[in-house]
Amino acid sequence: MKDAMPELVAEAGQQIPDAVSHSPLAIRGMTVSYGEEPAIFSIDLTAEPGAMTAIIGPNGAGKSTLLKAALGIVRPLSGAAMVFGKPLSKQRAHIAYMPQRASVDWDFPTTVIDVALMGLSRELGLLRPVRARHKARALACLDRVGMAEFADRQIGQLSGGQQQRVFLARALAQDAELYLLDEPFAGVDAATERAIIDVLKQLRAEGKTVVAVHHDLSTVSEYFENVFLINRRRIAEGPVGTAFTAENLQEAYGGRLAAGQIEQLVLGRA
Amino acid sequence: MLLDALLLQLGYNATLVALGAASLGVAAGATGTFLFLRKRSLVSDAISHATLPGIGLAFIVMVALGGDGRWLPGLLAGSALSALAGLVCVNWLTRNTRLAEDAAIGAVLSVFFGAGIVILTIIQTLSSGRQAGLESFLLGSTAGMLFSDALTLAIGGALVLALALVLRRPMIQVAFDPGFAETTGISVSRTDFLTMTLVMAITVVGLKIVGLIMIVALLIIPAVTARFWSNRAEHVVALAGLFGGLAGYVGAAISATAPALPTGPIIVLIGFALFAASLLVAPGRGVLAAAWRYRRFQQRLHLRQGLISLAQGQPVYERLTRRLLRREGYLRADNVITDEGRARAATVLRDEARWQAVRRSDSLALLAQQDDGMTDIASVLTSDQLAEIDARIGGPKAVTP
Numbered sequence: 001m002k003d004a005m006p007e008l009v010a011e012a013g014q015q016i017p018d019a020v021s022h023s024p025l026a027i028r029g030m031t032v033s034y035g036e037e038p039a040i041f042s043i044d045l046t047a048e049p050g051a052m053t054a055i056i057g058p059n060g061a062g063k064s065t066l067l068k069a070a071l072g073i074v075r076p077l078s079g080a081a082m083v084f085g086k087p088l089s090k091q092r093a094h095i096a097y098m099p100q101r102a103s104v105d106w107d108f109p110t111t112v113i114d115v116a117l118m119g120l121s122r123e124l125g126l127l128r129p130v131r132a133r134h135k136a137r138a139l140a141c142l143d144r145v146g147m148a149e150f151a152d153r154q155i156g157q158l159s160g161g162q163q164q165r166v167f168l169a170r171a172l173a174q175d176a177e178l179y180l181l182d183e184p185f186a187g188v189d190a191a192t193e194r195a196i197i198d199v200l201k202q203l204r205a206e207g208k209t210v211v212a213v214h215h216d217l218s219t220v221s222e223y224f225e226n227v228f229l230i231n232r233r234r235i236a237e238g239p240v241g242t243a244f245t246a247e248n249l250q251e252a253y254g255g256r257l258a259a260g261q262i263e264q265l266v267l268g269r270a
Numbered sequence: 271m272l273l274d275a276l277l278l279q280l281g282y283n284a285t286l287v288a289l290g291a292a293s294l295g296v297a298a299g300a301t302g303t304f305l306f307l308r309k310r311s312l313v314s315d316a317i318s319h320a321t322l323p324g325i326g327l328a329f330i331v332m333v334a335l336g337g338d339g340r341w342l343p344g345l346l347a348g349s350a351l352s353a354l355a356g357l358v359c360v361n362w363l364t365r366n367t368r369l370a371e372d373a374a375i376g377a378v379l380s381v382f383f384g385a386g387i388v389i390l391t392i393i394q395t396l397s398s399g400r401q402a403g404l405e406s407f408l409l410g411s412t413a414g415m416l417f418s419d420a421l422t423l424a425i426g427g428a429l430v431l432a433l434a435l436v437l438r439r440p441m442i443q444v445a446f447d448p449g450f451a452e453t454t455g456i457s458v459s460r461t462d463f464l465t466m467t468l469v470m471a472i473t474v475v476g477l478k479i480v481g482l483i484m485i486v487a488l489l490i491i492p493a494v495t496a497r498f499w500s501n502r503a504e505h506v507v508a509l510a511g512l513f514g515g516l517a518g519y520v521g522a523a524i525s526a527t528a529p530a531l532p533t534g535p536i537i538v539l540i541g542f543a544l545f546a547a548s549l550l551v552a553p554g555r556g557v558l559a560a561a562w563r564y565r566r567f568q569q570r571l572h573l574r575q576g577l578i579s580l581a582q583g584q585p586v587y588e589r590l591t592r593r594l595l596r597r598e599g600y601l602r603a604d605n606v607i608t609d610e611g612r613a614r615a616a617t618v619l620r621d622e623a624r625w626q627a628v629r630r631s632d633s634l635a636l637l638a639q640q641d642d643g644m645t646d647i648a649s650v651l652t653s654d655q656l657a658e659i660d661a662r663i664g665g666p667k668a669v670t671p
Contacts, residue, residue, distance in 0.1 A: 073449045089455075097453040104447045108307070109503045118443055121454050126436055154501035170450070190636050 021085035024049050024178040024209040025070060030079030032062070032069045039065045041232050042079070047178070050207045052200060054214040054224040058253050061231040063213040064100065064182050071097055071180060083178060093122060096176035098167045100183050106156045106163060113151040115166050116142050119173025141172040144202075146195050161192030168196055179203060181212040185219070197223055217257075217265050220244060275523035284526035287412045290423035291479055291518035291537060295488060297427035298472045299514020301434045302489030303496065303507045304465050307445035313360060313466065314489045316375040318473045318482040320356025321349035322386025325407055325477075326393055340403060342419065342478070349407075349482075350474045356382050357466050410481030410534035412522070419478060426475035430468050431511070441465055442503045479522075480534035488514060491541040498552035517541035569594055571644060574618065576600075580607055581615035581622075620663075621647050627659045634659075 020026040025047040032039050040062035047053050055063045068074045070081040072088050083091035096119070116138035117130060124130065142148040145165035155163060164184065171179060184200075185193050200210050200223075211228075214220060220227060220240065227244045229235035229252040236248040246262045253262075278285045305311055328348020333339040356378050363374035390404055434441075443451040444461045452458050469489060476485045496509035521537030553559050576591040577600065586592050586605075595601040600611030607615070624647050629638040640650045648656065 068449065071449075071453045073452050092453065092455040095453060097450055099447065099449050103449060105309075108446050109497060109501050109506050110442075110446060111502055114502060115446075118446070118450070121439060121443060121451075121456070124439065126439060174454075189639075 020046070020082050022049065023047055023082075024084055025180075025211060026082045026085075027066070027070055028079055028082075030066070030069055030081065031077045032065050032074055033077050038077070038232065040069070040230070043230065043234050045070075045228055045234070045237065047209055047211050048226055049209050050204065051226055052204055052210040052212070052224045053226040053228055054212055054220050055228045055230060056214050056217065056220060056252070057230040057235070058256050061252070063230060066230060067180055067182050067211075067213055071095070094177040096171040096174035096179045098171040098179070098181040098184060100186065101160065101164050101167060103182075106158075108155065110155055111151070112142065112147060112153050112155060112158070112166050113138055115155060116151075116169045116173050119170040119175075122174075138169075138173055141169040142166070144172060144199055145169045159189070161188040164188050165192055165195060168199060172199070177208055179208060179210045179212075181210065183213050183215060186215060217249075220265075272524060272527055275526045276520065278523075280523075280526045283412075283415060284523070286417060286420040287415050287479070287526065287533060288519055288522040290415065290420040291412075291522035291533065292515045293424045293427040293518075294472075294476050294479055295492070295514035295516070295518025295537070295541075296511045297431040297434075297514075298476060298485070298488040299492030299496070299517075300431055300507050300511035301468045301472050302514075303493040303503075303510040304434065304438075304441040304445065305469055306490055306493035306497075307442065307503060307506070308462070308465065309445075310371070311486075311490045311493075312372065312375050313357070314469050314473065315486045316356055316360050316379045316382075317353045317466070317470050318485045319379045319386075320359075320382035321353045321473060321477060321482050322383055322407070323389055324348040324350065324352025324355075324386075325404055326386055326389030327352070329393055329404060330389070342422070345404075345407075346474050346477065349477060350470060352382065352386075353470045353473060357470065406481070407477050408481050408483055409532065410477070410479050410484065412479055412525070412533040415478075423475055423479065426471065430471045430475070433464075434468055434507075437461070437464055437468075438504065438507060446503070479518075480537055484534050484538050487538040487541060488517070491538070491545050492517065495541070495545040495548045498548040498555045501554075513541070513544050517544060567644075573598065574644065577611075577615045577618040578622065580611060581619040623663050624651075624656070624659050627663050631659070 020028070023046045025045065027043055027045040030043045031041050043062075043066055045066070055066060057063050065074060069076045069079075070088075072081075081088050083095060088095075113135065117124075117134065119141065120134055120138065124134065139148050139151060142151060145168050147162060147165050147169055150158065150162065150166075155166060158166065164186075168181075168184065171181070179200075181200075184196050188196070200212075203210055212224075214224070221244060225240060226238060227240055228237045229243065229248050231252045231254070235252040236243040236245075244266065246266045249257060249262045249265065274280050275284060275288070278288060302311075302314065305314055325345050325348055328345050329339040331348070332341060332344050337344075359378045360371070360374045363369050363377065364371045367374075369377070393404065440451065440456045440461045441464075443454070443456055444458050444465075448458045451461070472489065473482070473485050476488060480488055492510040492514035493506065495513045496506045499509055500506050517537050517540040521540040522533055524540070525531040525533040525536040548556065550557055551559075572588065572591040573594050576586050576588075576595045579586050579591075580595070580600070586595065586601075592601060592605060595611065596603065596605075598611075598614075600608060600614055602608055625638065625641045628634045628641070628647075628651070634651070634655060637650050641647075651659065
């Protein structure tokens with residue numbers, strides 16, 4: 001498929017293939033390099049609409065880099081991402097993003113509701129005052145993750161799991177069609193994991209598309225229907241049933257997973 | 271005398287200086303906050319030091335063109351251009367070499383400042399006796415400030431302040447979470463550049479009063495002072511403007527009370543006084559509040575440990591613990607447990623037993639992670655879960671001494 005589509009920009013008279021124009025997120029030939037060592041190499045990814053896809057792979061496989069490149073946070077050396085068939089820069093309003101918790105300073109002077117309101121920044125623009133309805137929407141998003149009662153807390157006073165939920169609330173406030181999440185379950189308590197997965201399943205029920213970097217192989221088949229295995233290169237992509245196989249895991253993780261472990265994971269899936 | 275100065279009764283010049291310094295202080299405090307929140311405070315130091323060669327070069331150019339070398343707008347334009355050059359150097363070095371930003375700042379700051387001093391020295395020699403007076407830009411000078419100077423400060427300050435308020439949301443977003451900001455369509459690099467431009471403008475405007483060495487204090491100290499008083503970025507910005515304006519106004523007034531007092535340094539010292547006071551007395555983040563909280567926690571901890579010891583019939587050795595137990599009425603003066611102490615110890619013992627049951631329970635074991643000895647179990651378990659646990663371990667047992 002990649003050979004058929006060296007460029008994402010349609011030349012005059014050229015058709016963009018359906019897979020790209022219909023997918024909430026289509027990445028083609030994306031390479032990101034820090035220095036002269038590609039962190040990800042020539043990645044193709046096509047997210048299925050209305051489904052949850054887990055990006056999995058070992059540490060340093062380029063999972064977060066792939067997400068950041070898809071979002072334009074890091075500049076790819078080659079390749080591009082299309083969102084619902086159009087370039088990313090035209091589709092910002094349809095994308096919500098939840099970064100890793102460790103990526104910000106939690107001592108920053110801001111409160112829980114202020115962070116949720118940041119999800120409305122496109123709507124508020126530079127000067128529009130924050131009105132009661134904006135606050136109500138931010139509170140509703142906080143409520144969905146069970147954080148409404150903490151609205152006026154300084155964010156540094158929250159536990160790790162609560163911080164993660166506030167980040168999810170901010171993404172919810174963006175009211176998007178495509179949700180890109182970077183390790184939403186990393187280092188959270190069981191209650192938070194439950195709360196987050198419930199919200200993600202609601203999103204899927206609403207027909208939204210979720211793509212999440214995920215590190216916990218034991219929950220992949222329970223939480224997600226699609227997987228994307230990466231180790232700098234694309235290893236496999238597709239439904240859990242066909243892509244989350246012992247062979248592919250072995251290929252992605254190399255010697256890092258014991259054979260018994262892999263067997264257990266693959267057998268354990270529903 | 272000081273009161274006269276604060277009430278603007280010390281004459282025309284002093285009034286001009288006080289009002290000019292106040293408006294500079296407000297604008298610098300508010301603008302500097304965005305730099306502080308972005309954790310790039312030191313960049314302002316590089317920017318301010320990089321103004322110096324521009325001042326000297328502008329002087330030379332204006333003299334060469336047959337004009338007055340000391341024409342203020344010309345000098346300020348020159349300083350802005352070389353500050354921009356310094357900023358570009360810092361950004362370029364950070365982005366394209368392996369130098370970290372602090373190293374890039376150090377390099378740019380010293381090189382530009384050194385070049386500036388050399389140029390000023392050359393001017394000194396060339397003007398052969400005719401005083402150029404450019405040194406006043408190092409430490410600032412308010413002697414003989416004109417109405418037009420004060421007006422420049424007020425208008426420049428107001429303009430920068432207005433721009434900062436318009437750009438506050440993207441600047442705060444970028445400072446908090448640049449990655450997220452980028453995905454919402456805010457350009458991080460453009461926002462950073464605008465922030466730096468505002469800082470540069472303030473630096474140039476402030477050269478006349480506080481000088482290039484101390485402008486950094488006016489940008490940063492109000493911001494860190496304000497941080498003690500608020501946990502919301504927009505409030506920190508407003509408070510920093512207030513503190514900056516206060517420092518500028520009071521500092522200028524004080525320096526007007528005696529002829530030999532330099533305005534810029536006094537403003538900086540007033541700013542520092544506000545900072546020191548906030549550091550001490552601010553609720554929440556202040557040193558005293560933190561010490562008080564620590565003491566309270568220590569007391570709660572000792573009480574709890576003491577009660578556990580009493581409940582288990584062990585002697586309490588620590589004097590602080592005994593004193594606290596006596597103060598609460600759990601121990602008599604002769605260190606014998608009271609009825610109240612017995613009752614309290616029984617509930618503490620029950621909570622300990624509850625935690626143990628939680629640790630051993632299959633379904634609740636995860637919650638036991640929250641047991642740090644001090645967390646109230648009722649805040650972790652629901653009342654249903656508590657009832658279930660209590661049914662398992664039975665009610666509180668009496669404590670016998």
